Amino acid sequence: MKISNDIKKILINENDLNQRINELAVSLTNEYNDKNPIILSLLKGSVPFTSELSKRLDFPLEFDYMKPSSYVGTKSSGEVQIQIKPTLDLKNRHVLVVEDIIDTGRTLYIVKELLKTVYHVKSVKIVALLDKKEMRVCDIDPDFTGFLIPNEFVVGFGLDYNEQYRNLPYIGVLKEEIYQK
Ligand code: IMP
Numbered sequence: 001m002k003i004s005n006d007i008k009k010i011l012i013n014e015n016d017l018n019q020r021i022n023e024l025a026v027s028l029t030n031e032y033n034d035k036n037p038i039i040l041s042l043l044k045g046s047v048p049f050t051s052e053l054s055k056r057l058d059f060p061l062e063f064d065y066m067k068p069s070s071y072v073g074t075k076s077s078g079e080v081q082i083q084i085k086p087t088l089d090l091k092n093r094h095v096l097v098v099e100d101i102i103d104t105g106r107t108l109y110i111v112k113e114l115l116k117t118v119y120h121v122k123s124v125k126i127v128a129l130l131d132k133k134e135m136r137v138c139d140i141d142p143d144f145t146g147f148l149i150p151n152e153f154v155v156g157f158g159l160d161y162n163e164q165y166r167n168l169p170y171i172g173v174l175k176e177e178i179y180q181k
C-alpha cells in the first residue's frame with residue numbers, strides 16, 4: 001500500500017524544500033554563528049526539518065526538544081501544556097525554536113512566553129518551515145519562514161494526519177476522501 005497514493009497534489013517538492021532550507025541555513029548562520037544556540041525542536045512534526053536544517057549549520061550549537069500538547073479547538077491559548085520538557089538548562093541561552101508549521105500561532109505564542117518567563121532564556125527566535133498566515137489569531141510571526149502556504153491541510157516532511165504521512169519526503173495535500181473515511 002503506497003501512502004503517496006493518498007496525496008492529491010504535491011505543494012512543495014523535495015528540490016524546492018532543499019533549496020529553501022539552504023537559504024534558511026545561510027540566514028541562521030549569519031544570526032547564530034558565534035552564539036552557540038540551543039536548537040529547540042518542537043516534537044514531533046519538526047524532526048525532519050530540524051535534521052535537514054542542522055546538517056547545513058557549520059557552527060557550534062546544541063539540540064533540545066519540547067512537545068507542546070495539541071490544543072483542543074475552542075480552548076484558549078492558556079491551555080497549551082508541555083508534554084515533554086527540554087533537558088538542557090536554557091537559562092541565559094540563545095534559543096532557536098524550530099517548528100514545522102505555524103497556523104493560528106497559539107502554540108508558538110505560548111512556547112515563546114514560557115521560554116522568556118519560565119526558562120529565562122537570553123533570546124528566543126523562531127524558524128518555521130511553513131506559515132498559514134491567514135489563519136493567525138495570536139500576535140506572533142516567525143523570525144525566519146520557509147514558505148507561506150494557503151489554508152490547505154498538508155502532510156509530509158514531518159507533518160501528519162492522525163500520525164500518518166510524516167515520512168513522505170515532500171509537502172502534499174491529502175485527497176478529500178481520506179478525511180471522509
Ligand atoms: P497553531 O498553534 O494553530 O499555530 O498550530 C500549529 C500546529 O498545528 C502545528 O505544529 C501542527 O501540529 C498543526 N497543524 C496546523 N496546520 C497543519 C496542517 O496543515 N497539517 C498538519 N498539521 C497542522
Ligand code: MG
Nearest residue numbers: 043044045100
Ligand atoms: Mg506541531
